[in-house]
Amino acid sequence: MSDPVLLEVADLRFGWPSGEEALRGVSLALAEGETLALIGRNGAGKSTLLLHLNGILHGTRAVRVRGTPVEDWPADELRATVGLVFEDPRDQLFMPTVLEDVSFGPLNLGLRSEQARERALSVLAGVGAEGLADRAPHHLSAGQMRRVALATVLAMEPELLVIDEPVMALDPEGREAIIALLASLPQAKIIATHDLALVGELCDTVAVMDAGRIHATGPVGEILRDGGLLRAHGLRAPRNG
Amino acid sequence: MLSHDLMDAWTHLHSPVHRLDARVKLVCAVVVVLGIVMVPVAHNDLLLAYATLLVAASSLSMLPARWILGRLAIVAPFLLLGTVAAVLLPSPEALPLWVSLGGKCLLSLLTAVLLAGTTTSAELLRGAQALHIPRTLIALSGFAITYIAVLADEAGRMITAMRSRGRVRGTVRRLRVGGSLIASLMARAAERAERIALAMVSRGYRGTMPMLAQERVPAAQWAVVVAIAAIAGAVAWAGWSA
Ligand SMILES: Nc1ncnc2c1ncn2[C@@H]1O[C@H](COP(=O)(O)OP(=O)(O)O)[C@@H](O)[C@H]1O
Numbered sequence: 157m158s159d160p161v162l163l164e165v166a167d168l169r170f171g172w173p174s175g176e177e178a179l180r181g182v183s184l185a186l187a188e189g190e191t192l193a194l195i196g197r198n199g200a201g202k203s204t205l206l207l208h209l210n211g212i213l214h215g216t217r218a219v220r221v222r223g224t225p226v227e228d229w230p231a232d233e234l235r236a237t238v239g240l241v242f243e244d245p246r247d248q249l250f251m252p253t254v255l256e257d258v259s260f261g262p263l264n265l266g267l268r269s270e271q272a273r274e275r276a277l278s279v280l281a282g283v284g285a286e287g288l289a290d291r292a293p294h295h296l297s298a299g300q301m302r303r304v305a306l307a308t309v310l311a312m313e314p315e316l317l318v319i320d321e322p323v324m325a326l327d328p329e330g331r332e333a334i335i336a337l338l339a340s341l342p343q344a345k346i347i348a349t350h351d352l353a354l355v356g357e358l359c360d361t362v363a364v365m366d367a368g369r370i371h372a373t374g375p376v377g378e379i380l381r382d383g384g385l386l387r388a389h390g391l392r393a394p395r396n397g
Numbered sequence: 398m399l400s401h402d403l404m405d406a407w408t409h410l411h412s413p414v415h416r417l418d419a420r421v422k423l424v425c426a427v428v429v430v431l432g433i434v435m436v437p438v439a440h441n442d443l444l445l446a447y448a449t450l451l452v453a454a455s456s457l458s459m460l461p462a463r464w465i466l467g468r469l470a471i472v473a474p475f476l477l478l479g480t481v482a483a484v485l486l487p488s489p490e491a492l493p494l495w496v497s498l499g500g501k502c503l504l505s506l507l508t509a510v511l512l513a514g515t516t517t518s519a520e521l522l523r524g525a526q527a528l529h530i531p532r533t534l535i536a537l538s539g540f541a542i543t544y545i546a547v548l549a550d551e552a553g554r555m556i557t558a559m560r561s562r563g564r565v566r567g568t569v570r571r572l573r574v575g576g577s578l579i580a581s582l583m584a585r586a587a588e589r590a591e592r593i594a595l596a597m598v599s600r601g602y603r604g605t606m607p608m609l610a611q612e613r614v615p616a617a618q619w620a621v622v623v624a625i626a627a628i629a630g631a632v633a634w635a636g637w638s639a
């Protein structure tokens with residue numbers, strides 16, 4: 157039976173080997189179909205938290221997906237359930253062509269070549285990048301790279317999309333296009349960002365993170381209107397929130 | 398972008414050579430290079446056959462002559478030095494031996510330049526895959542190409558940033574600045590490598606590179622291989638039968 161709670165993090169602590177205490181007891185929950193914004197200043201620990209959600213960083217049994225700790229999931233099933241989109245698309249794209257890059261995940265999941273190719277092409281069409289299949293990823297524009305990076309993860313058909321800074325370094329038009337694209341995706345999402353206008357447009361709930369802790373969680377309208385809270389954690393309310 | 402000058406600068410042209418399948422071009426290049434290497438020293442004139450073939454292919458390819466010559470210039474110092482030595486040496490065998498060595502070197506390089514100039518790195522990698530070159534080797538080359546491109550762009554940005562803060566004066570200072578630039582480029586490369594590894598694991602990577610199957614080479618294109626092989630065969634026969 158599927159659990160209505162898709163993801164649950166309970167008192168997650170983590171220090172980088174360098175001694176940086178990045179997470180100091182983080183708890184949050186995400187329901188089926190929900191979109192959660194993780195907001196906070198640079199260095200708050202957002203990216204470090206996201207790396208725990210698909211089991212890349214693990215070992216504390218503090219993260220559960222559908223009720224099962226990530227440590228107990230078969231690795232490939234977990235990666236197919238929780239799709240992680242990295243902050244810099246140049247880290248995400250490493251194959252010689254876009255088509256091969258988008259097929260990489262499906263092939264790893266055991267799809268046959270023909271099925272993987274079909275899935276990759278249909279996902280590329282879905283993100284508006286159908287013309288880019290044969291291009292080299294490192295020669296794309298920033299906006300195209302974002303679409304393709306998203307496609308590489310969508311091709312794994314995840315139930316939960318975890319996206320780090322989706323509109324970083326995009327021009328206003330590219331930013332709008334990515335927001336519209338994200339809005340059109342039915343999956344539950346966790347989006348780490350400090351772009352509060354994006355949060356207002358896309359998210360249901362907001363968690364405010366600072367210095368490795370979650371300081372407030374609530375409905376988007378409530379948090380974005382709390383100028384004092386935002387200010388205290390290095391953020392500013394959007395002008396037309 | 399700097400990386401774009403390094404690789405794939407002219408692969409977007411639409412010449413007959415560009416249109417040939419990468420696998421066909423790879424096989425042709427291997428046949429031609431083998432043929433060149435096998436020309437006996439006593440028959441150096443046969444190298445002219447390959448020179449003609451390659452010059453014809455070069456002009457068909459529509460690659461700018463300046464670009465081709467620029468790539469060939471890498472061997473210029475070596476050729477110059479060798480020529481001087483060959484002329485000055487008292488032994489009568491020195492000159493033909495040198496013509497053979499230098500000629501073969503130059504023509505093989507031209508073959509490689511034509512291949513790389515008319516084929517994107519992605520096509521080359523896929524071509525190599527089709528010819529059953531081990532996957533790990535192809536994957537490594539693929540990473541190397543992507544990395545070099547990303548690093549070249551990063552280096553380009555760093556150099557621009559450095560220049561925009563004024564000219565560095567003095568050899569010692571310039572060396573020191575260059576050194577720190579390389580050091581920070583290496584640090585960035587290591588960090589990026591680590592993040593790419595995480596991204597690969599995130600998409601289910603478990604140690605073997607998956608590869609898509611490829612379409613067949615159009616039968617007509619194999620005719621080019623047959624033609625090239627016939628020429629190479631004829632030249633070899635001329636060289637070794639006499
Ligand atoms: N790979 C890493 N190695 C060591 N420390 C890191 C690494 N990544 C992040 N950190 C540190 O962890 C803390 C949280 O960083 P991060 O999760 O990237 O924050 P955010 O994504 O909110 O900007 C920072 O102090 C950062 O310096």
Ligand SMILES: [Mg+2]
Pocket residue numbers: 202203204243320
């Ligand atoms: Mg971050």
